[in-house]
Amino acid sequence: MAGEFSDEHLLDEFVRTGSRGAFAELYYRYKDKAFNTAYRIVGDYEGALDVVHDVFLKVYVEAPGFLFKSSFSSWLYRIVVNRSLDEARRQKRRRRHISPDAVTDDVPSKRSDDSPDSAVLGREADGELAKAVSALSPKLKAVVTLRYFEGLSYEQIAEIINRPVGTVKSRLRRAHRKLGETLEAKGRKRGAEQKHGLLDVTGADA
Numbered sequence: 001m002a003g004e005f006s007d008e009h010l011l012d013e014f015v016r017t018g019s020r021g022a023f024a025e026l027y028y029r030y031k032d033k034a035f036n037t038a039y040r041i042v043g044d045y046e047g048a049l050d051v052v053h054d055v056f057l058k059v060y061v062e063a064p065g066f067l068f069k070s071s072f073s074s075w076l077y078r079i080v081v082n083r084s085l086d087e088a089r090r091q092k093r094r095r096r097h098i099s100p101d102a103v104t105d106d107v108p109s110k111r112s113d114d115s116p117d118s119a120v121l122g123r124e125a126d127g128e129l130a131k132a133v134s135a136l137s138p139k140l141k142a143v144v145t146l147r148y149f150e151g152l153s154y155e156q157i158a159e160i161i162n163r164p165v166g167t168v169k170s171r172l173r174r175a176h177r178k179l180g181e182t183l184e185a186k187g188r189k190r191g192a193e194q195k196h197g198l199l200d201v202t203g204a205d206a
Contacts, residue, residue, distance in 0.1 A: 007072035041084035088138040
């Protein structure tokens with residue numbers, strides 16, 4: 001069964017034979033992760049959908065050039081993060097040209113069919129922590145998302161964003177500081193951080 005094969009096996013199968021089944025398996029394994037990562041960085045539902053569409057189109061087109069020097073997941077996350085940062089910049093430019101009266105809340109509605117992980121996104125949107133994370137810069141949101149929501153190591157994140165591990169830790173420290181300042185101002189810092197695991201800064205100052 002396809003679920004028994006590694007990502008790399010499926011990618012190789014797709015490249016060698018053009019197997020749509022192999023590509024579909026990769027898509028269904030990662031579409032939710034790609035969407036949730038994109039949404040947390042971009043902060044916009046439709047924008048995140050655009051990112052996911054572009055990401056898997058890029059994977060489809062560029063798969064023959066994948067050299068297997070990194071894992072498929074690292075390659076995919078790298079594409080997701082880069083495309084999400086581009087989308088965040090595009091939306092920032094767009095907002096500059098929109099009347100403030102036309103700006104609406106970017107939090108998606110909570111209908112069950114809104115997203116691959118709508119229940120999780122709905123819970124996050126209700127929390128002070130989600131609001132604090134959404135106020136971070138896209139680059140800081142990227143490392144926070146990869147570290148705490150996707151559970152990746154410093155080394156994996158460094159590979160994905162193509163920066164030294166020291167840069168990853170530095171960005172996480174900045175994110176911790178900004179999140180702490182925001183949550184403390186609301187009197188919610190300690191409870192929110194403990195609940196969501198953001199006190200795990202082991203090695204961040206190394």
